[in-house]
Amino acid sequence: MNFDFWGLGLQALNAVILIWLLSRVFWRPVSAAIARRQAAAQALLGDAKATQDKADAALAELTAARAGIAAERAKVLAEANDAALAIKADAQSEAHTQAEAIMASARSDMAREADTARAAMTAQAGELAVDIARKLLGALPDEAIQAAFLQKLTDAIGALPPQDRAALVGAKGIDLMCPADPNADTKTEITKAVQQALGDAVDLNFVTDPALIAGYELHCDHFVLHNSWRSDLAAVLKELRHAD
Amino acid sequence: MNSPLESATLFQIGPVAITQAIVTTWVIMVVLVVGAYLLTRKLSLHPSKRQVALELLVDSLDTQIRETTGAQPAPYRGFIGTLFMFILVANWSSLIPGVEPPTAKLETDAALALLVFFSVIWFGVRGSGVGGYLRSFAAPNPVMIPLNMLESVTRVFSMFVRLFGNVMSGVFVIGIVASLAGLLVPIPLMALDLLTGLVQAYIFAVLAMVFIAAAVEEGAHAPAAPDPETLSKKKDS
Structure with a gap:
């Protein structure tokens, strides 16, 4: 065995040359390519990050805008709701006012119609009462009734103040209203009773008026002495109307 | 044989x-330089499968360096890779x-x-200066200086012996089996040799990285030289 130091040196030189050559033609180019690709990848990542940041910002802006739109929508809805409530309240108030007015008018009309109906019914009732009274009195004996009315007439004449009695005596032509034409005896009896009540002789003009129903009345130019069923029923009817 | x-x-x-x-x-x-040149000619921002594979290789190496040292991989990528x-x-x-791997030879x-030995020194000095690198031999205390200096040599020696032993033994075994058993018998051993080659390359690179990282880190955390003024105060007291 022998060791070749020249060979050792030459192989060492060969290795150094190989290291130098491969560093230049292999390791540096490949590592540079890796570095370039990493830089390109980093640039792409940076661009992607910037794009993503921009997209995130746009998304945030869009989200904020959408939130603003939602808030504005809610505000518009609230305003519309308030306006609708106000319109509803106004409409209700107006309808209530109109209904009150209509009801008041209806009440007024009803009251007026009720008054009219009541007045008509009262008038009809009065007329009916007069008719009833007339029919009832028609069934009574005329002599007794007329005698009672003659007594009542003399009493009324007696109850007159003296100046009225004097004016009655001084009147020219006194009409004595009768419900039926009396006979001569009756006329005489009536004239005698009236003259006694007046205390002086008067000229009586007998006038027939069936509307009296029953009784005797004295009529002159300035004086009327009512004494009949008609006047009594008229007084009753007046009292009934005033009672309402 | x-x-x-x-x-x-x-x-x-x-x-x-x-x-x-x-x-x-x-x-x-x-092959490596031309292949690297051809493979890295058209690198673009829109990578092909080839570029993705190259980037995966470099990125895996960077990850390995970063996990081993905790430092940026750029200064060490060329050497370790x-x-x-x-x-x-x-x-x-x-x-x-017919090809015998160069790593099966001692040289x-x-x-x-x-x-690796000199790169440890180079990166250590570049990371923490000459003083810091020399002070790293005194960690954890000056008594360890001889042992640390010896270790800096022996660990590199062990690296080269490990690589040489593994690769040489694989080639040797395959040669023996091929000469004895025939053409197809060494195939499983060759497959095992593939795995061994990968593991040894990985071990060598990782150990080199660990040694460099240790030199840089120990240089940065080595105890500073005592202040003369402080020493004089201690003597007075």
Whole structure:
């Protein structure tokens, strides 16, 4: 065995040359390519990050805008709701006012119609009462009734103040209203009773008026002495109307 | 069969005997350089499969250097990577009939080990200066200086002996089996020799990396020389 130091040196030189050559033609180019690709990848990542940041910002802006739109929508809805409530309240108030007015008018009309109906019914009732009274009195004996009315007439004449009695005596032509034409005896009896009540002789003009129903009345130019069923029923009817 | 410890001289250039190992080394160098040149001609940002494979090789080497040393791989990539590729191609060149791998010769392995020895010094000095590198021999204490100096030689010597022994023995065994059993019998041994060649190249490169990293790191953390003022204060007290 022998060791070749020249060979050792030459192989060492060969290795150094190989290291130098491969560093230049292999390791540096490949590592540079890796570095370039990493830089390109980093640039792409940076661009992607910037794009993503921009997209995130746009998304945030869009989200904020959408939130603003939602808030504005809610505000518009609230305003519309308030306006609708106000319109509803106004409409209700107006309808209530109109209904009150209509009801008041209806009440007024009803009251007026009720008054009219009541007045008509009262008038009809009065007329009916007069008719009833007339029919009832028609069934009574005329002599007794007329005698009672003659007594009542003399009493009324007696109850007159003296100046009225004097004016009655001084009147020219006194009409004595009768419900039926009396006979001569009756006329005489009536004239005698009236003259006694007046205390002086008067000229009586007998006038027939069936509307009296029953009784005797004295009529002159300035004086009327009512004494009949008609006047009594008229007084009753007046009292009934005033009672309402 | 020739002795594996003997080198056949092909021709002579002055005092230098050109052996078959040297010629094989030149051929391997040409193949590696030309192949590397052809492979790295069209590197682009949109890599082809070829470029991806090259980048995977370089990236794996960088990862290995980074995990071994914890430093940036750029200063060591060319040296360590070239050592690995040369030893690997040299080991596998034994598969070509009639070719004897250069790493099966003492001179080649010794030259590689010598390069590792000087590269340790070079990177150590470059990393922490001459003083820092020399102080690394005093770690953990000055008593260890002789042992550390001896270790710096023996560990490199063990590297080259390990590589030489493994590759030479593989070639020797295959030669013996081929001469005794015939053409196809050595094939399993040749396959095993492929694995051995890969492992030895990896071990050599990793050990070189570890030695360089240790020199750089120990130089950076070596104890500093005591301050004269501090020494005088200690004496006074």
